[in-house]
Amino acid sequence: MLEIKSLEAGYGRIGVLWDIDLTVGEQEIVALVGSNGAGKTTLLRAVSGVIAPTKGSIVFEGRDLSGLVPEQVVRRGIAHVPEGRRLFAGLTVRENLKLGAFHLKDSASADFDRVVELFPRLGERLDQIAGSLSGGEQQMCAIGRGLMSRPKLIMIDELSLGLAPNLVDQLLERLETIRSEGMSVLLVEQDVDAALTLAERAYVLETGQIALEGSGDELLFDKRVREAYLGVA
Amino acid sequence: MAESAARSTRIPQPSSPAGWILVGLGAAGFAYLLYAPVLLLESFLRTLGGVFMFATLALAWNIIGGFAGYASFGNVVFFGLGGYTVATLMAKAGWTFWPALVVAGAVGVLFAVLMGLPILRLRGHYFAIATLSVAEGMREIVVNMPSLTGGGAGITIPAVGLEATTSYPGNTGFYYFFLILLLVALAVTWRVSRSRFGYSLRAIHQDEDSAAALGINTTRAKVAAFALSGLLTALTGAIYAFQQVTIYPNRLFSIEFTVLMVVMAVIGGTGTIFGPVVGAVGLQFLSEYLRQNYLELHTVLFGAIIILAVIFLPNGIVESARELRSTKRIRFLDNVKANRL
Secondary structure, eight states: OEEEEEEEEEETTEEEEEEEEEEEOTTOEEEEEEOTTSSHHHHHHHHTTSSOOSEEEEEETTEEOTTOOHHHHHHHTEEEEOTTOOOOTTSBHHHHHHHHTTTOSSOOHHHHHHHHHHOHHHHHTTTSBGGGSOHHHHHHHHHHHHHTTOOSEEEEEOTTTTOOHHHHHHHHHHHHHHHHTTOEEEEEESOHHHHHHHOSEEEEEETTEEEEEEEHHHHHTOHHHIIIIISOO | OHHHHHTTSSOOOOOSHHHHHHHHHHHHHHHHHHHHHHHSOHHHHHHHHHHHHHHHHHHHHIIIIIISOOOOSOTHHHHHHHHHHHHHHHHHSOOOHHHHHHHHHHHHHHHHHHHHHHHTTSOHHHHHHHHHHHHHHHHHHHHTOHHHHOGGGOEEOOOSSTTOSSOOOHHHHHHHHHHHHHHHHHHHHHHHHHSHHHHHHHHHHHOHHHHHHTTOOHHHHHHHHHHHHHHHHHHHHHHHHHHHSEEOHHHHTOHHHHHHHHHHHHHHOTTSSSHHHHHHHHHHHHHHHHHHHOTTTHHHHHHHHHHHHHHHOTTHHHHHHHHHHHHSSOOTTHHHHHTTO
């Protein structure tokens, strides 16, 4: 459903991504791993229209996304949960979630109920200011806000950032639920072990290029991946 | 979305007897204001009209500066343009006041859109400086177009005798003009506060990139907020110009006005509905009191009180009062401790 072909992108005259080919299928969880500065976040930003690619194409459900600004990409059905959550810290959880459905014409109350069902902790804190939530709750709120836009593909940047391992497992489990409801997930992760275990397919990004790709299990047992990212031989 | 989201906005809803008493007092106060011209001295009416004027300016600033978080330091440009539109149309083209007022509002909106499209791309201090420069530049333009604006010598609206196109409304008339405009500004703020549009502005204030990523057309929302602010400010300037009869560029585009509208909104509480009004009423009466009792030190004291208010009540009077109600205390020193002042 998402097809990226020979994509190049960067900031100003500085190129970051070179010749990227990547696909995400229907109801597929795809992981994108790689070290700091490899270009993972840049790739997500290019897809969601925050930066414009300098070359190549991004096609979603058969339609080219090039030239679209973020609010148009959201309308096409791609939600981006940015690195560091980027919640509206001064607004309540309820307001954050409602803003996720900003572009929808209806009241999105069914979506709201579903998010609360998925993350009961949020339900207990609906009128709390988002900035006062714990890290895990903020990530739930950020994912929930992404889901409120009724996406077909949700892209999550650094889900595990600053979170306790057991909480990460819980959140990853939720991604499985989200997928079973018909969505695709593109997950950027530093926690390579967790990401590869969950994902059907994965890409390893190195200095702006795809170094490896394969099924999650293949990469998990790949010698190079184990040495580079898992610190085991 | 707008309806259900509105429930969690920060509008005080009368939920207790005390709340209803407040609403009752508000209604009584309003009735009094309507009837005031019969009861009060003309000079005091003029003072009250000035308070209403500043409250409207602060409310207008609050839309762009408080809700959207774009601290404009050039809103006086709309004030001046509104005033000069009315003065020029009435003095040079022989228009009556009401159509000129409508054109003044349109000029405010148009200029806000034209100026907003480029400079609303700037954020933070850069936006503040750009707006300040636009206002200063506009004053220079007005000074240097004497055939149209009268230049630095000012322009006089024909207000009496045969030349008057609209008879001068007097202190009572202007009192009502400013009161009505203030009520309009309050109604607009109330609507904005509860609307989808208002939420998009709050989101932009909190994190503009995230707001865009959620499908909010941030450019459109910011320009619309600026235009609304420009409209209300231009209408205020238009009425002010007619009231003054003779207007000068240095007065209509004065930095003092810019600073006052910002300070009033900030001290009262930005992003709230009544904050700017509370700030305007408080500061105008304070200023008046100081002027009458400490003629020589008045500006020094006024400035000192503003500085202290910002240090000890950084969130504004309205937010602090709300805090007092929910936690039974005001943390005056939080800001001092947090920023080691």
